[in-house]
Amino acid sequence: MVEVLYFAWLRERVGVARESVETSAVSVADLVEELKARDPRYAAAFGDTSVVRVALDQDLADISAPLAGVKEIAFFPPMTGG
């Protein structure tokens, strides 16, 4: 079980800010595919993964990164701070 967080327009498209997800995905990319197959809301959020950024346990990571040992996964658009 992992905690999955969504921010900005990804949160709006998925419809929740966070959820616990039961998954056997071995990488972030696998998890994204699993979610997209689950419900059209995820397909809408992850339609173009080139504009999706990922953090694993609050550190930026690549979408191909492995999920072993990860407790918290966050998906969000490119950041616009400052």
Place this chain on the structure above:
Amino acid sequence: MRISVQEAVFDPGAELSGFGAGRSDVGGLVSFTGLVRDDTGTLEALEIEHYPGMTERAITAMVEEAISRWELADALVIHRYGRLAVGAPIMMVATAARHRVAAFDAAEFLMDYLKSRAPFWKKEVTRAGESWVAAKDADEEALKRW
């Protein structure tokens, strides 16, 4: 160093007046304050969302890098979230160093990293509706100089 991620408004002048005070090794302070700008005359507010926990962690890492790379005496980052009015301060960076070049460079480094590597997202609320501010390629490009 001091890092504050906060909803409340702050006073940039008051923040700067206490910063770097009481030290004999500081030759200069540089500060930058970002304000909510209205380009179209229709902006009602800017809404800023962030990732509590990761935000503080990411900013701490960039401030620690700036301090060690430019041998800063001190550094300050304040960044707000929530609903901000036009003209209100969004964020502030200040650096204290022996010499001005280090203070300027470190402040620019922090600004470039805050733009693209601190987990904040801006949404513009206008009379016509709401829209998320898209990240600019130029901001990502700016990181390459460091």
